[in-house]
Amino acid sequence: MSKPKIGIFGLTGCAGDQLVILNCEDQLLDLVAAVDIRDFLTATSANDTESRLDVAFVEGAVLSKRDEETLKKIRERSDVLVALGTCAVWGGIPALDRGRDRLELLQTVYGNKAEQYDTMPTKALHEVVKVDLNISGCPIEKEQFLSSVADLLNGNPPLLPDYAVCAECKWKENNCLLIEKGEVCCGPLTIAGCKARCPELNVACAGCRGPATDANVKSAVALFQEKGISLTDVAAKFRTFAPVQITDKPE
Ligand code: SF4
């Protein structure tokens, strides 16, 4: 039986998620034994850019017509498309200019050459094509990538957390930076999976993994307000990685 064919791609991003895959040193031999990696430009220049893929992993956001065309082509040739990393899932840092006039920003940086750039307002992958699975993170956690590959190969839906970083932080019995120090910690609203790496090091969560679907927004908002933290400050911190609506209005 032939091995499942996979492709690993990068649009506009920093290649950090692809590097996480390349850094799976202890698992790489098992990985290449289990799958046929057909197209992975960051790893090799010998790629098959046309054949049908069972699974495509795509890092980065859509920022140009070239990104958009590349993504649509990947979608057409793939049975399953996985968004890899916060930029692909939410727009991430490339989307920091959401709501601003892009041409004006380009003119500030590139002057009269601004209009020559192939650029468009940032989109996450799901805003352009159908996405079958999101693996968030900035960068992704290698365990989540490997377990997702194993699940997909076995025909199982990958089980990734939908709860907030606070859960992992509590399991580690960390002191709470929000409750004890009144710091703007995005943990209550951020999707878990990082094992609360930052709060464990006494650094407030910056929300780099994007919003948790299962977060108790109402309770988090009440807590921020109780600590005198403005929701504008929370939203401003969050928007580095993902657009989130944080409001004290009743749902
Ligand atoms: S430190 Fe942050 S992540 Fe940890 S429990 Fe407090 S609010 Fe949640």
Ligand code: SF4
């Ligand atoms: S604690 Fe927050 S900022 Fe740190 S890795 Fe986890 S999600 Fe990212």
